[in-house]
Amino acid sequence: MKYYDCHTYLDMQIEDVVAIRNVQISEDSALGKYQSIGIHPWNVQADFETELAILEEKITSDAIIAVGECGLDRLHFETFELQKKVFQQQITFANKYQKPLIVHCVKAFSECLQLLSLAKVPVIIHGVNNKWDSIAAFVDRGYFLSFGAAILKVNSISRKILPQIPIHQLLLETDDTDISIQSIYQTAASLLTIDSEAFNLQIESNFHKIFQI
Incomplete structure (x- = not known):
């Protein structure tokens, strides 16, 4: 029986686990059989045009099977307007190269939804740990919702809303934890x-x- 980890930062080659390793544009992306690559909203800088050019070049690699982690994070309010520009361009790249999007969304649900209306590829909202009112629209659009280690915590929101997610839109991940x-x-x-x-x-x-793998 195989297990599918749709988003991890760790390079763990484990038998019977198919994992998509997230790599940064500054990394050597040789590690990991399957990878995603993107500009995380925490890492958006004023010179984002240069990074976007590097990103597009790397996206063309056969090893890259998804664009992301990318998205919006309102807690990093000082770069929020730049985040929107960078996110929109990454959606464009995903459409151009026909690779799914792995999306980070924190306190920016309406803005994410607006920009994701441009996406013509499958969308995964990763690390879901939000109240139903925040994510219902993502479910209604047919996006995939990925749950991770938060469901192991007895009182987590993630654990409470999991039963409300249509099972055909559900994925699982380990993210940056070493939990199996x-x-x-x-x-x-x-x-x-x-x-x-x-x-x-x-x-x-x-x-x-x-993922066509």
């Missing part, structure tokens, strides 16, 4: 009261709808 994807699978299946084998097969099906 298997433990996240086990917890998610338990919370949804679904047989673990059937649950694994559903996540596998969702994954392959997005």
Whole structure:
């Protein structure tokens, strides 16, 4: 049985785990069989045009199967207007090269939705740990919602809203933690009261709808 980790920062080659490793544009992207690459909203700088040019060149690599992590983060308010420009351009790249988007969205849901209306590729909202009112519109648009280690915490919002997500729009991730994807699978299946084998097969099906690997 395989496990699918749609977003990780760690280079862990583990048998039976298919993981998409997020790399930065400054990194040597040789590590990891499958990778995503993007400009994180925390890393947006005034000279973003130079970084976008580097990013587009790297996106063309066959090893890059998704654009991101990219998006908007209102907590970094000092660069918010620049974030929108950089995010929009990354959506353009994703459309041009037909690679899915892995999206970071913090307290900028309406702005993300507005810009994502331009996307013509599958969209994954990663690290979901938000109240239903904040993410309902993403679900209605058919975007995929990715849950991570937060569901292991008994009182997390993530854990409470997981049962409201249509199972055909669900993905799982480890992000920047060293928690095993298997433990996240086990917890998610338990919370949804679904047989673990059937649950694994559903996540596998969702994954392959997005990533042509």
